[in-house]
Amino acid sequence: MKWGWIPDHFGMLGTLLGQHSVLAFVPVLLGLLVAVPLGMACVRWPRIYPPVLATTSILYAIPSIALFVFLVSYTGLNPPTAIIPLTLYTLSVLVRNVVDGLRSVPESVRQAATAMGFTGLRRLLRVDLPIAVPVIIAGLRIATVSNISLVSVASLIGLGGLGQLFTDGFQRAFLTPIVVGVVLTVALAVVADVLLVVAQRLLTPWARGRTA
């Protein structure tokens, strides 16, 4: 380890960390934006759930490097080449959790909501969805952590991010950037995970007293 290398490259490390975050977090947001309405539709019309589930399982089995390389010939070496496959992976994880979460709403709560005058979409948005938040966030945590790890694969074909430190260190047989890259990637995942746990506490104030 050459410790001096780290302060000398603060600027570059910051840029790579920024790129890495964008490539990992944009797909999580896009995946969430699609997964919530899709999951709600699957709960409303149960018949569409099995085909949706089958499609997302197949998408999940395709190796990320294959999707990245396949997209390069269409979108080139640009952010969408990493963002599109990672959005699909996020979607695969989240749809299942959105549906499980919505289905976990107790029947008594549903009946109470109906008795209070909530109907259809309004009940889904104001009652069912908030109750499903913990299960949805559990899915978001898995998707976020695995995205952060997968962005490094995108670096192998030159899409930027912290994985660039691995390819760079490998070509020069220079250990320091590789270790720094692994540490920063894990640190980014841990920070993102903690933020999601905090978000869950803020979004479910009624659950706070229970664990104490």
Place this chain on the structure above:
Amino acid sequence: MTFLTDVWHWFGRSANWHGDDGIPHRLVEHLGYSGLALLLAALVALPLGLLIGHTGRGGLLVVNLANAARALPTVGVVILVVTVVGIGILPVLVALVALAVPPILVNTYQGVRGVDADLKDAARGMGMTGWQVLVGVEIPSALPLVLLGLRTAAIQIVSTATIAAYVSLGGLGRFVFDGLAREDYSSVAGGAVLVAALALLSEAVFVIVQRAVVSPGIRQRG
């Protein structure tokens, strides 16, 4: 469409089916790395998961550590170990095992932990010892989750073994990375199709195994 026909022709080229560079040889290499990694990961994660699930000790710590390990970038681990010990199968195995242990461990632990307490009480009441409860009750009940963990691990290993080729080893990743270097995109896509097919095939194998080994009584409940 010409791209798809190119890929089709790539599969048709006879040179791609023979010798050390042929699809059969690369497929065997890929299966070799993947099978060995899954075996090693299972040897580590299954006993540990059963132990902490059965005793209930250290569960929270191990699950949290395993979740943190999921954040390890596999590419980084491979390259890190290559830089330290040199090129060989060891770096790839280390990275793939690190990838596969968390899902197997967490699912096994949660499977054993989640076994109905009444069921375990009944088993003990019938005079079963700790071992007998584990082997006769807890393992069969936890089997669906244990197999789910192995299946997740297998898919991830098969997909990720592609990067072995990045550090000069064989496997189906050779078609991807060599194609990338030569700008021969039909080879890249051909390799990708083979890896995806192998991943889906391993998923199918686990679904069949699950049908065969999981007790019908448990299957109905799920």
